[in-house]
Amino acid sequence: MLLQLKDIHTSFTNSRNETFDLLRGVSLDIEEGSITALMGGNGSGKTTLFNIISGFHKNYSGSVIFDGHNLKRLPPHAIASLGIGRLFQGGQLIPGLTLLENLQLGAPDTNDNRPLSSLLKPHQTREADLQKKNKAIESLIQLFGEGNKYLDKLYDDGSSFSYGAQRLLSLARLMIGDHKLLLLDEPTSGVNQQFFDTIKSIITQIASTGKTIFFIEHNTKFIRDIADSCAILSDGIITEHCPTDNIAWDVAKPLSYNTLIKQLFHEQS
Amino acid sequence: MLYIAHILIILNIYIILVQAANLTIGMSNLLTLCQAAFYGIGAYLGTLFLNQFNISFLAIAAIVMTATGVTSLIISFASIRLKGDFFIFATLAFQMIVFTILNNWTTVTGGPNGISGIPSIKIFGLIQLKGIYPHLIFSYVVAAATILLMRNIIRSPFGRTMRAIRTDEIAVVATGRNASMYKTWAFFISAALSGVAGILYASYIPYIDPSNFTLDESIFILSALFIGGIGNIKGPLLGAVFVVVIPELLRFVGLPTDIAADLRQIIYGLSLIIVMFCRPQGIAGVLQPSNR
Numbered sequence: 001m002l003l004q005l006k007d008i009h010t011s012f013t014n015s016r017n018e019t020f021d022l023l024r025g026v027s028l029d030i031e032e033g034s035i036t037a038l039m040g041g042n043g044s045g046k047t048t049l050f051n052i053i054s055g056f057h058k059n060y061s062g063s064v065i066f067d068g069h070n071l072k073r074l075p076p077h078a079i080a081s082l083g084i085g086r087l088f089q090g091g092q093l094i095p096g097l098t099l100l101e102n103l104q105l106g107a108p109d110t111n112d113n114r115p116l117s118s119l120l121k122p123h124q125t126r127e128a129d130l131q132k133k134n135k136a137i138e139s140l141i142q143l144f145g146e147g148n149k150y151l152d153k154l155y156d157d158g159s160s161f162s163y164g165a166q167r168l169l170s171l172a173r174l175m176i177g178d179h180k181l182l183l184l185d186e187p188t189s190g191v192n193q194q195f196f197d198t199i200k201s202i203i204t205q206i207a208s209t210g211k212t213i214f215f216i217e218h219n220t221k222f223i224r225d226i227a228d229s230c231a232i233l234s235d236g237i238i239t240e241h242c243p244t245d246n247i248a249w250d251v252a253k254p255l256s257y258n259t260l261i262k263q264l265f266h267e268q269s
Numbered sequence: 270m271l272y273i274a275h276i277l278i279i280l281n282i283y284i285i286l287v288q289a290a291n292l293t294i295g296m297s298n299l300l301t302l303c304q305a306a307f308y309g310i311g312a313y314l315g316t317l318f319l320n321q322f323n324i325s326f327l328a329i330a331a332i333v334m335t336a337t338g339v340t341s342l343i344i345s346f347a348s349i350r351l352k353g354d355f356f357i358f359a360t361l362a363f364q365m366i367v368f369t370i371l372n373n374w375t376t377v378t379g380g381p382n383g384i385s386g387i388p389s390i391k392i393f394g395l396i397q398l399k400g401i402y403p404h405l406i407f408s409y410v411v412a413a414a415t416i417l418l419m420r421n422i423i424r425s426p427f428g429r430t431m432r433a434i435r436t437d438e439i440a441v442v443a444t445g446r447n448a449s450m451y452k453t454w455a456f457f458i459s460a461a462l463s464g465v466a467g468i469l470y471a472s473y474i475p476y477i478d479p480s481n482f483t484l485d486e487s488i489f490i491l492s493a494l495f496i497g498g499i500g501n502i503k504g505p506l507l508g509a510v511f512v513v514v515i516p517e518l519l520r521f522v523g524l525p526t527d528i529a530a531d532l533r534q535i536i537y538g539l540s541l542i543i544v545m546f547c548r549p550q551g552i553a554g555v556l557q558p559s560n561r
Contacts, residue, residue: 054443080445094437096500101429109446115454118425119418129426177444 001065002181002212003030008052008062010045022048023060024236030181035203035213037223037244040233046216047089049233050183054086055079067180081109083180087187089216092166093158099169100154103136104129106173132176139175143168143202164195171202175209182206184215188222200226274401278473280513281408282466285415287493287505289462292419294491295499295554296428297455298435301360303344304490306367307337307460309482311467313371313378316387319472325394330465337464338457345453364484371479383478390472404473411469415462420502422458431455432500496544498554507552515540 008026013019022045030036040046051057053064055076064071071079080086093102111117112128140150150169153161161169167187174182187203188196203226207213217223223230224244231241290304311333318329347359371378378384389398390407398404422428433441434448442448471477489512497508519533544552 056439075447076442077445077447080443086443088440088443094433094440096436097429097433101433104426104429105433105441105444109444113426113430113446115422115425115427115458118421118427122421125425132426 001029002032002067003053003214004065005029005049005053006063006065008049008060008064010048010052010057010060021236026062026233026236026238028231028238028241030212030214032180032212033207033210034228035207035226036215037227037230038214038216038233039218039223039230044233045236046233047185050086050185050216053079053183054084083178085174085177085179085182087170087174087182087184089185089189092163093161093169095157095159097158098155099150099158099161100133100136102158102169103139103173103176104132106176107132107135108178135176139172143172143175143205164191167191168195168198168202171199171206175206179211181212181214184213186216186218188217188219196222271401274405276513276517278401278405278408280509281412282469283490283493283509283513284412284506285462285466285469286490287497287509288415288419288502289459289466290490290494291499291505292422292455292459294494295504296423296431296435297452298438299452300357301344302357302484302487302491303360303364303367304459304463305482305484305486306364307341307463308467308470308486309367309371309479310337310340311464312471312477312482313384313467314464315468316384316471316477317377319388319390319468320384323391323394326390326392326468328394329390329468333464333468334461338461341456341460342453345449345456361484364487368479368483371482378479381478381480383476385476387471387475387477389475390468398472408469408473411465415465416502416506423502427451427454435500492541496541496551498551500554503553504551511544511552
């Protein structure tokens with residue numbers, strides 16, 4: 001098992017000092033090389049669960065075991081270095097950096113990133129950077145084909161690309177890293193049909209390289225098309241986790257959002 | 270000519286200071302109010318070595334850069350734990366502590382009376398800088414070296430990561446990069462360069478006292494950075510020119526002598542407001558100051 005979530009509990013306190021439980025014992029196993037979808041209503045804790053895995057949310061009990069490592073005490077950058085890549089909700093290219101620089105940032109952190117390396121070993125630093133550049137170009141070719149339009153826009157600012165294109169290219173950036181597991185938070189959210197199909201094919205391509213994919217998604221067609229299994233998060237627990245073919249899709253419909261809102265701002269009237 | 274040479278030396282010192290500030294404030298997205306503290310530590314430590322030991326500038330610079338760099342780790346430690354306004358207050362506290370030490374440790378720093386008669390820098394332990402023009406040339410060399418260093422850093426993978434951290438730290442951390450470590454490096458280099466500026470100042474003037482390294486000085490450096498613009502080389506360069514040269518040029522406008530000094534300050538202040546109003550990213554900046 002590549003990722004094991006065991007009895008994850010987390011709670012939040014609102015502005016009136018009222019505490020509510022968001023996750024109440026989430027347990028889930030993700031197999032190596034699998035594509036697993038995570039469904040649930042708005043506010044059900046899907047992104048919080050991803051934040052717990054990535055190390056950005058530390059206030060939880062239970063354990064997260066990734067590739068034999070307990071992630072509880074590790075900082076987010078160390079967790080990422082173990083091989084967990086993350087596409088954030090609405091995650092985009094970083095403005096102020098060119099497309100190429102954005103893609104190069106996806107490469108693992110190495111010694112050539114240190115300031116003294118560029119001063120004391122300029123040749124080696126340049127070589128290492130050139131390798132990252134080549135890897136970025138290779139990824140673009142692999143994903144979008146020879147002579148694709150992005151190759152002519154390597155030096156365009158990240159913010160100059162459309163939302164959908166930025167989403168695609170953020171996925172391309174994940175391909176450059178040595179990730180074993182990719183956490184994708186709503187990869188198709190807000191993109192048009194053309195980008196939707198491309199993202200679907202990119203995720204399939206990434207999965208074919210042996211990477212494990214765990215993604216949050218609301219689009220059931222997308223999940224049915226690409227996921228091996230689907231987990232449903234509802235009322236703070238995983239209520240279902242089974243192959244997509246066996247899913248009773250109606251279970252995913254009840255949303256816990258209203259429940260959450262009631263707890264946060266309960267019965268003001 | 271001596272007057273112009275003097276202004277150019279001061280300008281070169283500020284170019285180093287503002288370039289150094291650009292690394293922390295401009296590229297690391299951490300507003301610090303203690304640049305003058307590192308400048309002061311460099312000046313006093315440099316003075317100590319210039320007075321006590323007959324060693325070359327390079328040796329003194331290496332010692333001072335290491336010492337100021339190591340001192341900067343205190344701020345780096347704070348940056349890991351404190352965010353936003355709390356961090357700014359921590360740097361303010363550091364600036365006040367350094368000033369208080371310089372002002373009260375009279376046996377070492379001379380207290381408010383300062384230290385005078387500081388020997389000039391010796392290059393390679395042989396050639397002593399005597400007179401204003403050798404100092405001018407040497408300050409040009411050090412300022413040019415600083416600019417080259419900063420250019421190298423900004424274009425390097427380290428600089429790329431710093432620029433990314435400034436815009437989206439969480440995304441950078443998610444790629445496996447330790448943002449705190451990058452910021453620590455940025456602080457280290459920035460403090461070390463400020464220390465070098467301190468040696469140049471102490472050696473050239475050759476008198477220092479704590480009033481040269483106050484919070485006002487830190488704010489002055491900060492103003493130069495925001496006026497010139499952050500995130501590149503040109504911005505800090507133009508910012509330093511603006512804050513050092515413009516007030517001097519106003520001396521020749523022909524203002525009535527009895528109110529000239531006050532009017533110069535008003536015109537200078539107004540020009541700062543106009544620049545910030547018309548170009549919030551600074552004269553040549555590529556990034557806007559963060560909305561804190």
